[in-house]
Amino acid sequence: xxxxxxxxxxLFRKExxxxxxxxxxxxxxxxxxxxxxxxxxxLRLIYYSQIVNDxxxxxIAEGYSVSREKKESFPLTVTSAQKNPTAFxxxxxxxxxGELFFGEGSRxxxx
Amino acid sequence: xxxxxxxxxxxxxxEGANSTLRCNFSDSVNNLQWFHQNPWGQLIxxxxxxxxxxxxxxxxxxxxxxxxxxxxxxSSSQTTDSGVYFCAVENNYGQNFVFGPGTxxxxxx
Numbered sequence: 001x002x003x004x005x006x007x008x009x010x011l012f013r014k015e016x017x018x019x020x021x022x023x024x025x026x027x028x029x030x031x032x033x034x035x036x037x038x039x040x041x042x043l044r045l046i047y048y049s050q051i052v053n054d055x056x057x058x059x060i061a062e063g064y065s066v067s068r069e070k071k072e073s074f075p076l077t078v079t080s081a082q083k084n085p086t087a088f089x090x091x092x093x094x095x096x097x098g099e100l101f102f103g104e105g106s107r108x109x110x111x
Numbered sequence: 112x113x114x115x116x117x118x119x120x121x122x123x124x125x126e127g128a129n130s131t132l133r134c135n136f137s138d139s140v141n142n143l144q145w146f147h148q149n150p151w152g153q154l155i156x157x158x159x160x161x162x163x164x165x166x167x168x169x170x171x172x173x174x175x176x177x178x179x180x181x182x183x184x185x186s187s188s189q190t191t192d193s194g195v196y197f198c199a200v201e202n203n204y205g206q207n208f209v210f211g212p213g214t215x216x217x218x219x220x
Contacts, residue, residue: 033207037152042197043210058207088152092208100144100199100208102154 004103021076021106023091031094032074086110113138117211132183132214134198142201188218
């Protein structure tokens with residue numbers, strides 16, 4: 001299947017633990033993004049990457065880290081420094097210029 | 112950075128009614144898209160419309176870039192149209208997308 005695959009879809013974490021969310025794409029898109037969505041709210045940008053081995057902080061990068069070692073992959077690590085990590089996380093890709101496409105999301109709950 | 116506003120914040124319709132959703136943005140943009148987020152959280156692309164008018168079935172969209180707004184029209188609404196509609200704009204530097212706060216639509220049977 002073509003597209004964007006996020007995993008896991010649901011994840012539970014204890015306070016103080018780091019967790020990594022996976023985002024893989026086979027669309028050959030250069031740009032990839034991570035957004036966070038809280039209940040009843042809009043999307044806020046965490047990190048984005050325009051090319052391999054390069055990424056930039058978005059509006060709410062504190063407590064998160066990313067890597068872009070391969071064009072297909074853009075994992076997001078939610079660290080213990082993130083004070084309120086329970087949220088819905090969405091990965092997106094973009095063929096510049098053109099449309100933004102989203103994966104199905106990962107729901108993280110901190111217990 | 113670019114500011115994006117959407118109105119109305121909430122919309123309740125009877126099935127079969129028409130509606131217009133608005134997106135205002137504060138600066139010139141490269142790209143504007145409309146998305147529908149279904150009750151399961153999935154974001155579905157509706158329109159890629161930096162300017163002009165497009166139609167897809169019961170939905171159509173118009174962007175007037177010079178006046179910095181876009182409109183999404185939904186005709187003969189169905190219960191499956193329920194969810195949140197987001198407008199997203201890409202700044203002129205092509206760096207990232209900014210989302211509006213969304214319009215929550217409830218189409219009642």
